[in-house]
Every structure is written in structure tokens, then in C-alpha cells.
Amino acid sequence: MRQTRSYDAEYKVQAVKLAKLRGTKAAAAELGIxxxxxxxxxxxxxxxxxxxxLGEQRPETALTLAAENEELRRQLKERDKEIKRLNELNEFLEEASAFFAASRRKSGRGND
Incomplete structure (x- = not known):
């Protein structure tokens, strides 16, 4: 049975920094992972x-993160528009439901 080890985020960051300095193979051997x-x-x-x-981002990575951030903003804006549309539709349906319920009561068909 294989044992699964768990590593915290700080350990991973330090391991990656070591791999950058010494190479992945050497760092893995040194850390025993x-x-x-x-x-x-x-x-x-x-x-x-x-x-x-800080200081570990490369220009390519920074651009990737900026592009991802922009995409997330765009998605958030779309969802906000959709929520607004659904709220307006819900309000309309509530008003229509109240109108038809009142109409039924006036015509006397509400007691069927």
C-alpha cells in the first residue's frame, strides 16, 4: 500500500525555489520527495x-495573471447582468401572478 504525503503551501514554494537553484532532480533527491x-x-x-x-513573477506569468484577471472581471460583469435580468423577470412574474390572482377573485372563479 502506497502512503500519500501531504505538503503545505510554504513547503512547496521553498521546494520550487530550491529546484530553481539546484535543478529539479537534485532538489527532489535532497528533499526526499x-x-x-x-x-x-x-x-x-x-x-x-x-x-x-514577491519578485518571483516573470513578465510572461504576470501577463497571464493579468489576462486571467480580466477574464474573471468579464465573467463577473456578465453574471451581474444576468442576475439583474433574472431579478427583473422575477419581479414581472410576481406582478403578473398578482394581477391574474386578483382577476380570478373578481370574476368569482377563485372558489372553484
Whole structure:
């Protein structure tokens, strides 16, 4: 049975920094972790999915994060518009429901 180890975020960040200095294979051996695990963390850091702290962003990563931020803003704006539209529709349906309920009561059909 394989034992699964868990690593906290700070450990991962320090491991990636060590891998940058000494190479992934050497750093993995020194830390006693699988090379594939460390390679995954290094890849995440390069892709911008792991924050290594101040001074660790490259221009390509910063642009990626800025583009991702812009996309998230656009999605938020779309969702806000959709929420507004659904609230307006809900308000209309409530008014229509009240109108038809009052209409039924006036015509005497509300007691069926």
C-alpha cells in the first residue's frame, strides 16, 4: 500500500525555489520527495498557478495573471447582468401572478 504525503503551501514554494537553484532532480533527491511531484510544482509555478511570493513573477506569468484577471472581471460583469435580468423577470412574474390572482377573485372563479 502506497502512503500519500501531504505538503503545505510554504513547503512547496521553498521546494520550487530550491529546484530553481539546484535543478529539479537534485532538489527532489535532497528533499526526499519524488521528482515527478516536484516537477508538477515547478510547472504550476511557471504557469502562474502557484504564488512564489514577491519578485518571483516573470513578465510572461504576470501577463497571464493579468489576462486571467480580466477574464474573471468579464465573467463577473456578465453574471451581474444576468442576475439583474433574472431579478427583473422575477419581479414581472410576481406582478403578473398578482394581477391574474386578483382577476380570478373578481370574476368569482377563485372558489372553484
Amino acid at each position: 519524488p521528482e515527478g511531484t516536484l516537477s508538477g510544482w515547478v510547472h504550476k509555478a511557471k504557469s502562474g498557478y502557484m504564488d512564489l511570493g
